[in-house]
Amino acid sequence: MKPTTLDAIRMHRADADAIVAAGELVDMRFVAGNVLSLRAAKLFCLLVQEAGIAIADQVQHRLPFSVLNETFHKSRDELVEAIAELQSTVVSVRLVSRKGRAFTKSGPILSDVEREADDLDDAEVRFEFSPTLRRVIADSTHWTAVSRRAVLAFESKYSLRLYLYLSLRARLRKTAEDMDIDALREMLGLSGGTLSRWQDMRRFALDPAVAEINHLAGFHAAYGPLKRGRRVVGVRLSWSLKGRDELVEAQKELDRPRVGRTARRDELVETIAQTRQRIAESLASAPPLDRLRPDYLGRNEPDQKLPRPQGEPDA
Template sequence: MAKLTTLDAIRMHRPDSDAIVAAGEVADMRFTTGGSLSLRAAKLFCLLIQEAGIAVADQVQHRIPYAVLNETFHKSRDELAEAIHELHMTTVSVQVVSRKGRPFTKSGPILSDVEREPDSLDDAEIRFEFSPAMRRVIADSTHWAAVSRRAVLAFESRYSLRLYMHIGLRVNRRQVSEELTLDELRSVLGVPDGTFRRWQDLRRFAIDRAVAEINQLAGFTAVYAPLKRGRRVVGVRLAWGRKDTPDLIETQRELDRPRIGRTARREGRVETIAQERHRLAESLANAPGLGRTS
């Protein structure tokens, strides 16, 4: 049976206005300078992928009015222009496989060409092209993630969005967990080089917040447990699963609510999340040292 490509997935999800379909390599892409896009630019990138639709891998110029972006993005034209510029100037590195089955690294900007009309025009638009590197990755990919536009726009931490995309790529597989070294975890989250080198800081400022936001806003849940060698934390076991119907309904209600008060509502779930993590940690207590899952 032929593998479902990302372009097939885009066709399949096209009637769903909330679905953003991203190639797996894009969801897992790494940045050559370390770290990741700003939250604003990362959200815009997802919206531009959705806007391009089935033509995302074509060598064509896409056009989108500022007004259309602001219907959901709610940023000033200057802020949008800055985010576009960030996508234009950011170089990414992705792991791909040639048609002969040989793996290689492909690098390039996210957007290769950008045109911006004057702000004085009422119907001003942005015109853009995805770079050859991005188009090649998307066209050749045989694994993909379908994520929620509403959830993407609701996240308040770039680490949450990165982890959401990472799990979104894996949640439909048989795999329900994976083990990551701390360096791998930083790469998944897009933590800038040299930031949060202590486990306590990485946990507090990145992973705890990302997991809490995902459990509040995504269609799946996430939980993690530290993996130790002696007293030193060397990695994490990350696990995930689809939400049941009552939890999905509550998630949709949260997405319908105003952003104001969301943090307080989320913090009301912290105890439950901590309990889930404790249960996972207990289940790993007798596991061997840091390993690998397929």
């Protein structure tokens, strides 16, 4: 019998680096375009881990601000803002009833929050997960265990969204999935006119996300555009587990200071791009083949620093 999400939380409770995320929450969508900031999304993951097996219970969880500050190194006001964001953001989750009927359940992430006075050294925040979140966790049999260190290391909210999405699929037999543009935007949390052009979405969301995942995660990620004529109508997402040496290198990078990480990642991406160029040159000089279908490794070529396009929100 497949373990439930609550079973998985019990199994991983001794692993400080493991955050068990219900698949339904990974696939949740935001109502009215209220997409979580990177800071709030990371905080949500940490609160899920802190709650542990009690996450599905109607109980009040307590967490000192000092514990949050050790993780985020943010002011108390900034942490309060992130908590308020979790309370005010409404999400929509697709579920199936016990009778097998599909339905959608909507609600905030946190339903009740209490905050002690700021002048107390041991001030804490007390919170409850909403009935929507508790119901999802209680009924969930679809889950993934993600790395807490990787979650905290990501510098783009698109990286975190794509990382969680692919983590659910990384150990499946299939290694690719086609997704139309609208579904891709929804998964990444792109709303309205944000990064509406394909070139901007590729350059400012997909490419950085794939680069960060390949640098820090336990699996490789890639994508290729799907076209109808000259118009990009979707992408083919692909993934594969890393080998032992690559896993060790990813762990070493997570152990290193954040300072200099972007430069190290750019060097890695440049190395991959140079390898592709050598392969392309080799293929160009080789005898013609009747049929050639090289694997598409994604478009991770290094880009110069570009100005943020109009409509691009802060991470």
